[in-house]
Every structure is written in structure tokens, then in C-alpha cells.
Amino acid sequence: MKYLDEFSDPDLAGHLVEAIHAATTRPWAMMEVCGGQTHSIIRHGIDQLLPEGVEMIHGPGCPVCVTPLEIIDKALAIAAEPGVIFCSFGDMLRVPGSSQDLFVIKSAGADVRVVYSPLDALAIARENPDKQVVFFGIGFETTAPANAMTVYQAKRLGVPNFSLLVSHVLVPPAMAAIMESPRCRVQAFLAAGHVCSVMGTAEYPPLAEKYQVPIVVTGFEPLDILEGIRQTIIQLESGQHELANAYPRAVRAEGNPAAIAMLQDVFEVTDRTWRGIGMIPKSGWRLSERYAAFDAERRFDVAGIRTEESAICRSGEVLQGLIKPNECAAFGKQCTPRNPLGATMVSSEGACAAYHAYRRLDLVSS
Amino acid sequence: MCLAVPGRILSIAEADGTVMADVDFGGVHKGVCLQYVPDAAIGDYVVVHVGFAIQRLDEKSAQDTLANFERLGILEEEFGDGFSRAAKQAGAES
Numbered sequence: 001m002k003y004l005d006e007f008s009d010p011d012l013a014g015h016l017v018e019a020i021h022a023a024t025t026r027p028w029a030m031m032e033v034c035g036g037q038t039h040s041i042i043r044h045g046i047d048q049l050l051p052e053g054v055e056m057i058h059g060p061g062c063p064v065c066v067t068p069l070e071i072i073d074k075a076l077a078i079a080a081e082p083g084v085i086f087c088s089f090g091d092m093l094r095v096p097g098s099s100q101d102l103f104v105i106k107s108a109g110a111d112v113r114v115v116y117s118p119l120d121a122l123a124i125a126r127e128n129p130d131k132q133v134v135f136f137g138i139g140f141e142t143t144a145p146a147n148a149m150t151v152y153q154a155k156r157l158g159v160p161n162f163s164l165l166v167s168h169v170l171v172p173p174a175m176a177a178i179m180e181s182p183r184c185r186v187q188a189f190l191a192a193g194h195v196c197s198v199m200g201t202a203e204y205p206p207l208a209e210k211y212q213v214p215i216v217v218t219g220f221e222p223l224d225i226l227e228g229i230r231q232t233i234i235q236l237e238s239g240q241h242e243l244a245n246a247y248p249r250a251v252r253a254e255g256n257p258a259a260i261a262m263l264q265d266v267f268e269v270t271d272r273t274w275r276g277i278g279m280i281p282k283s284g285w286r287l288s289e290r291y292a293a294f295d296a297e298r299r300f301d302v303a304g305i306r307t308e309e310s311a312i313c314r315s316g317e318v319l320q321g322l323i324k325p326n327e328c329a330a331f332g333k334q335c336t337p338r339n340p341l342g343a344t345m346v347s348s349e350g351a352c353a354a355y356h357a358y359r360r361l362d363l364v365s366s
Numbered sequence: 367m368c369l370a371v372p373g374r375i376l377s378i379a380e381a382d383g384t385v386m387a388d389v390d391f392g393g394v395h396k397g398v399c400l401q402y403v404p405d406a407a408i409g410d411y412v413v414v415h416v417g418f419a420i421q422r423l424d425e426k427s428a429q430d431t432l433a434n435f436e437r438l439g440i441l442e443e444e445f446g447d448g449f450s451r452a453a454k455q456a457g458a459e460s
């Protein structure tokens with residue numbers, strides 16, 4: 001238990017770890033859906049505190065990692081156009097496109113700006129009426145309300161030079177796709193807490209029932225994750241498969257009604273390709289017709305982009321929990337945070353980057 | 367980027383028809399949109415993601431989380447300069 005003293009409350013962490021060990025009689029494999037949880041698990045060595053045979057499978061919940069290559073290439077093409085200010089969250093700068101990334105484009109002279117919030121991009125648009133300002137609107141259900149409100153405001157305030165390059169992805173359809181895969185080993189899910197803060201929990205009982213898996217809504221801090229694992233093991237050991245909420249302080253069953261209403265106005269459900277995974281039906285949001293005028297894909301001519309993925313990168317298998325990052329031959333060799341071959345090596349929520357940053361370096365040289 | 371950080375509402379003001387707040391995240395102050403938590407008041411804690419409050423949070427768990435994030439350097443990661451971080455990643459091997 002060498003990591004316990006790094007927990008904010010080592011006593012409580014110790015009790016939770018003991019409870020997990022006491023409850024476990026068999027091997028189990030559970031998936032943490034969210035990349036923030038993956039980061040926390042690797043950073044704090046939570047997987048090494050678990051009983052022999054209890055495996056954490058790292059899921060596809062890193063929005064940076066699953067944003068399709070085609071959209072990255074479109075972003076790069078738009079950002080390189082004269083008269084464009086391209087705004088993005090900082091995590092996207094080093095995500096590899098087919099041949100470049102946003103950081104390289106910026107170094108070559110493009111006006112690429114990192115913003116904290118999409119509202120910052122809208123403010124930039126109002127300050128620069130002679131420029132086209134594009135915001136790179138990616139993310140899961142947690143981030144979508146921010147992007148939705150920003151487009152809503154752009155329309156309401158009449159900011160014609162603002163547009164959104166949208167590639168939102170949705171968690172429940174991805175969980176279903178993972179369960180449908182013939183190679184699936186997942187027996188339970190830790191669901192993504194802040195996605196549920198927005199959307200609530202109503203989408204999960206049907207999944208738990210259909211696939212006979214416990215689904216436990218879980219937070220991101222180490223103690224939250226231990227509690228989520230404890231509740232999951234208890235369900236698995238007793239043959240239950242229900243929705244449980246181990247993160248009630250931030251998640252209500254009904255979610256955030258004001259945010260959900262805004263999402264329904266601004267977005268509509270669409271099929272979406274997940275980088276490394278492929279197309280998942282009805283797994284994304286795009287702008288609804290009411291907001292089509294603010295769609296960067298319509299404003300800029302970026303159809304017909306040809307993509308080329310790295311031939312070596314196995315991030316698709318990493319994202320589906322089929323291999324661990326250090327099982328990829330390029331991990332820590334051709335592929336490092338400085339020269340990432342896949343998006344999972346870029347984002348701090350990506351499994352490859354987390355393994356590289358925290359303690360799996362020993363596995364690189366052996 | 368999927369991170370959501372708890373913060374305390376210091377003041378509330380309307381800007382262009384939108385309810386905005388000044389929010390304190392363990393010493394870092396940011397403008398935050400409150401449209402999705404219409405009942406939040408000055409002194410309340412909210413969970414904030416990319417400049418938007420998405421839920422309210424009780425004071426004790428918010429403070430525990432903030433202390434934890436500060437200890438782990440997560441606040442710096444969230445609110446620091448994203449561009450210089452990318453530059454560091456591109457230039458300095460970790």
C-alpha cells in the first residue's frame with residue numbers, strides 16, 4: 001500500500017481498500033469510462049491497490065483522444081486560412097492530424113488562440129468584427145452546455161463572424177458499443193460523474209438491464225474512485241446489475257434541467273466517428289438547423305479532406321480497453337508526449353500519456 | 367479538459383442579458399456563466415467546467431476538493447497558460 005499516504009485522507013482510503021479486498025472473492029474486470037478517472041487511477045496507483053485479478057479497463061472517455069481525425073484536419077485547414085482566428089482548448093494543440101498539429105500551424109504564423117471558455121472566443125469575435133472567429137467545440141456531455149450557450153448567445157447578440165466547429169460525442173451509446181463488441185471483457189462500468197451532473201442518470205438503467213452490468217456513477221478524486229469500485233464489487237459479487245450513484249454530491253438523478261433544455265435547442269443527435277474506434281450510431285451531437293448559420297463546416301469549404309492515420313498507433317485498441325498502452329510497441333519509443341503518434345499520448349486524460357507520465361516508464365526499457 | 371473545479375461565488379452581475387459571476391477557485395478568480403444554476407447565490411459553491419457552472423455543491427466537499435486539487439497542482443494545470451504548456455510538451459521531453 002505504498003501509495004496510500006498520498007491520498008487526502010489515508011485512513012479513509014485504507015478503509016475503502018480493505019472493504020474492497022474483503023468483498024472480493026473472484027476476478028472482475030470493470031471499465032472506468034472517463035479519462036479524468038483513468039488519469040487519477042494511474043497517477044495514484046489505484047489499480048495496484050486492488051485485489052489480485054480485479055482489473056481496471058481504461059475506457060474511451062477522453063474527448064481529445066476520440067475527436068475524429070477528419071475534424072482535426074478540418075480544424076487545421078480552417079486555422080491556416082487568412083483572416084481566421086482559431087480558438088481552442090489548450091489540450092487540442094498537440095493532437096496529431098494527418099500531417100501537422102495546431103501548435104505547428106500556429107508556429108508557422110496562423111492565429112491560433114488558447115481560451116479557457118468558449119465565451120472567451122465569442123468575446124474575441126466581438127472585438128474583431130473584420131475576422132472570422134472559429135471555436136473548436138469538442139467534448140462530451142459535460143462540455144456541450146458551454147458550447148451550446150455560446151452559439152445561442154452568438155445568435156441572440158448577432159455576432160455573424162463567430163462559428164463553431166462541432167464534434168461532440170455522447171457517452172451512453174459508446175458504452176453500448178463496447179458491450180456489443182465480440183471482444184468485450186467489461187463486466188461493470190464506473191460511469192462518468194460530471195457527464196451525469198449535466199445529463200442525469202436516466203439513460204443508464206436500461207443499459208444496466210440490457211447488458212446485465214452494474215453501472216456506478218463515480219467522481220474523479222482518488223477516494224471517489226475507491227468508493228465507486230467498492231460499490232461495483234459489491235454488486236458484482238451479489239449478482240446485481242443496477243444503476244447506483246456513488247457521487248451524489250455533484251450528481252442528481254434529473255441532471256441539470258436548464259442545461260438539458262439548451263442542449264435540445266442547439267444540438268441534434270447524429271452518427272459520429274470516434275477516432276481509433278470507428279462509427280458509432282447516434283453517438284454525437286451536431287448543430288441543429290436553427291443554428292446552421294454558425295456551423296464552421298458550412299461556412300468554410302472543408303469537404304473532401306483526405307485523412308491518413310499513423311500506421312503504427314494502436315490507440316483504438318487502447319480506447320476500447322483491448323490493450324494497455326505499454327503493450328503498444330511504439331509506447332515510449334517512437335511515441336512520446338513530445339512526438340505523439342496518437343491523441344491518447346497527448347491529453348492528460350489519455351491513457352498512453354497517463355502511463356507515460358506516472359510510473360509505467362519502467363516498462364518502457366524492459 | 368474534462369475537469370470540473372468547485373469554486374465560491376464572490377459576486378453576480380448581468381452582462382449582455384446573461385447572468386455572470388466572479389468565482390474564486392482557491393485564490394484564482396474567473397468569470398463564470400451562471401445561466402445553468404439560476405438559484406445560485408453569492409457565497410454558494412458551484413462546480414465549474416470551461417467557464418460554466420453545471421451544479422451546486424456543498425461547502426465542505428467543495429473545500430476538500432479544492433485543497434486536494436491545490437496539493438496535486440491541478441488548479442495550475444486547469445487555469446495556467448495552455449499555450450506555454452503545449453510549447454513545453456513540444457520542446458521538453460518529459
Ligand code: SF4
Nearest residue numbers: 313314315328335342
Ligand atoms: S503509445 Fe502512442 S502509438 Fe502506441 S497506442 Fe499510444 S498513442 Fe498510439
